Amino acid sequence: METILERILFEKRKEIKGLKELKRKEMQKEMTYSLIQQLEQANTLSVIAEFKRASPSKGDINIHLNPAEQAKHYSENGAAAISVLTDATFFKGSFHDLRLVRESVDIPILCKDFIIDQVQIDLAKENGANIILLIAAALTPSELSELYGYAIQQNLEVLMEVHDEADLEKAFKVGPKIIGINNRNLRTFEVDLAVTERLAPSISSFGSYVISESGIFTNTDAKRVSDAGASGVLVGEALMRSGDLATSMNDLMVPNLKGAKQ
Numbered sequence: 001m002e003t004i005l006e007r008i009l010f011e012k013r014k015e016i017k018g019l020k021e022l023k024r025k026e027m028q029k030e031m032t033y034s035l036i037q038q039l040e041q042a043n044t045l046s047v048i049a050e051f052k053r054a055s056p057s058k059g060d061i062n063i064h065l066n067p068a069e070q071a072k073h074y075s076e077n078g079a080a081a082i083s084v085l086t087d088a089t090f091f092k093g094s095f096h097d098l099r100l101v102r103e104s105v106d107i108p109i110l111c112k113d114f115i116i117d118q119v120q121i122d123l124a125k126e127n128g129a130n131i132i133l134l135i136a137a138a139l140t141p142s143e144l145s146e147l148y149g150y151a152i153q154q155n156l157e158v159l160m161e162v163h164d165e166a167d168l169e170k171a172f173k174v175g176p177k178i179i180g181i182n183n184r185n186l187r188t189f190e191v192d193l194a195v196t197e198r199l200a201p202s203i204s205s206f207g208s209y210v211i212s213e214s215g216i217f218t219n220t221d222a223k224r225v226s227d228a229g230a231s232g233v234l235v236g237e238a239l240m241r242s243g244d245l246a247t248s249m250n251d252l253m254v255p256n257l258k259g260a261k262q
């Protein structure tokens with residue numbers, strides 16, 4: 001006669017089979033949201049469109065936009081990925097915004113925050129991010145390497161941000177596949193696309209993809225950073241203020257065959 005323990009274990013084995021299948025499907029889904037894959041396949045400059053209500057340099061940009069609706073418009077107009085600012089104090093963002101965006105689109109999402117601890121990476125993942133930002137200037141070389149390793153372990157992609165040669169040296173030691181060049185000096189707020197022109201060649205030689213971040217508004221700006229070797233751009237303010245997203249996105253998606261990693 002079957003004991004209660006045997007019956008429980010029989011049911012448990014069935015449950016575990018189901019749980020494993022669920023986990024496998026979830027992992028498969030996570031893997032399909034890949035910015036690296038998008039960059040590999042793109043033949044135009046890839047646009048990472050940012051949801052950015054406000055910022056320290058510009059104050060309120062567009063605080064009334066709905067994150068889910070804006071993300072849908074970004075995606076419908078060809079965004080390769082969406083960046084969501086989750087910092088509340090300086091950017092009026094939240095992890096709730098990130099979740100709303102995840103629920104509204106089927107493309108990779110970057111959690112744009114000032115990550116200094118693993119717990120933020122956990123939160124980013126729990127709320128649907130596939131990519132996290134690590135800012136070289138905000139971390140020591142060992143913190144950068146430790147947080148990078150942790151994110152990769154969690155099946156996340158990493159956009160490692162640099163602004164000068166010292167940051168680049170730190171980044172190269174870790175060896176990320178995607179490096180973002182922030183054209184904005186985060187200390188002075190000065191924005192200069194020449195920063196991309198100066199740093200992109202060594203990143204391309206290193207073999208990583210270049211994303212040019214900040215201060216990109218026009219077709220001329222997009223062409224300029226694409227010519228410098230960028231495979232993608234990260235654009236916030238221009239898209240958050242745009243009255244015609246289709247045209248704004250189209251202007252940024254310049255042909256970019258040579259931007260892709262060789």
Ligand SMILES: O=C(O)c1ccccc1NCC(=O)[C@H](O)[C@H](O)COP(=O)(O)O
Pocket residue numbers: 050052055056057058182186213214215216234235236237238
């Ligand atoms: O945007 C700021 O004022 C800012 C200030 C201090 C730290 C970071 C800041 N911005 C984060 C970003 O990197 C940008 O949101 C992103 O690159 C898009 O920039 P933009 O297209 O110029 O809005």
